[in-house]
Amino acid sequence: xxxxxxxxxxxxxxxxxxxxxxxxxxxxxxxxxxxxxxxxxxxxxxxxxxxxxxxxxxxxxxxxxxxxxxxxxxxxxxxxxxxxxxxxxxxxxxxxxxxxxxxxxxxxxxxxx
Amino acid sequence: xxxxxxxxxxxxxxxxxxxxxxxxxxxxxxxxxxxxxxxxxxxxxxxxxxxxxxxxxxxxxxxxxxxxxxxxxxxxxxxxxxxxxxxxxxxxxxxxxxxxxxxxxxxxxxxx
Numbered sequence: 001x002x003x004x005x006x007x008x009x010x011x012x013x014x015x016x017x018x019x020x021x022x023x024x025x026x027x028x029x030x031x032x033x034x035x036x037x038x039x040x041x042x043x044x045x046x047x048x049x050x051x052x053x054x055x056x057x058x059x060x061x062x063x064x065x066x067x068x069x070x071x072x073x074x075x076x077x078x079x080x081x082x083x084x085x086x087x088x089x090x091x092x093x094x095x096x097x098x099x100x101x102x103x104x105x106x107x108x109x110x111x112x113x
Numbered sequence: 114x115x116x117x118x119x120x121x122x123x124x125x126x127x128x129x130x131x132x133x134x135x136x137x138x139x140x141x142x143x144x145x146x147x148x149x150x151x152x153x154x155x156x157x158x159x160x161x162x163x164x165x166x167x168x169x170x171x172x173x174x175x176x177x178x179x180x181x182x183x184x185x186x187x188x189x190x191x192x193x194x195x196x197x198x199x200x201x202x203x204x205x206x207x208x209x210x211x212x213x214x215x216x217x218x219x220x221x222x223x224x225x
Contacts, residue, residue, distance in 0.1 A: 031211065034213065034214070036216075041218070042218050043117075043119075043203050043205075043216035043217050043218045043219050044156075044203070044211050044216045045216070046214070046215060046216075066155050089155075089156065091134060091156075093211050094211070095210065095211050096169030096210075097169060097210075097211075098161045098163075098165070098169025098210065099161045099168065099169065099207060099209075099210050099211065099212075099214070100146070100158045100161060100166050100169050100171065101144050101146070101158065101205075101214060102158075102159075103148075103155055103156040104155075105155045106155060
């Protein structure tokens with residue numbers, strides 16, 4: 001069963017707009033939530049990550065919003081650029097799991113110039 | 114600082130053969146994890162090694178195995194290859210448990 005559910009599957013945004021990708025989880029033992037960006041032919045690159053003791057983390061144009069009670073977290077990409085066109089994955093892990101990360105199914109983002 | 118290096122980048126094998134993939138982690142990282150990425154199943158965890166010991170294993174058959182050497186480099190082996198093993202195999206390294214994982218660019222394995 002999918003431990004981390006990600007939506008939407010694909011997203012098209014105009015240049016300068018805000019891209020929003022959502023993820024939800026059930027396992028309350030998860031305590032680390034990273035987001036990865038993957039370009040064709042490349043491995044996933046760590047973008048930004050959050051732990052559940054904070055509700056928001058911002059790095060440049062990328063922001064993670066975390067809602068512990070709803071068991072949801074989201075990635076916001078402000079001022080989206082064509083160079084942001086890639087596949088984005090959310091993930092979750094927990095202590096004691098031997099570094100096993102559970103990934104969402106991915107969101108293909110296309111930013112139109 | 115060098116990133117995670119995976120070799121080879123591409124491999125073509127036939128059914129029934131076996132294959133060994135290699136991963137060199139970021140210097141200082143002692144945890145190495147392996148993932149299989151396919152369009153249908155996404156990113157799935159294979160196993161993780163820390164200080165030469167396998168700490169966790171995903172839901173894959175015993176044909177998939179791995180090991181880690183004292184310098185933290187890791188290898189993954191798949192025996193009796195099947196068509197369904199065609200995938201991108203990714204290696205990720207980190208300092209330890211529940212820490213940021215950094216991925217290599219993967220080995221693209223194609224089974225004919």
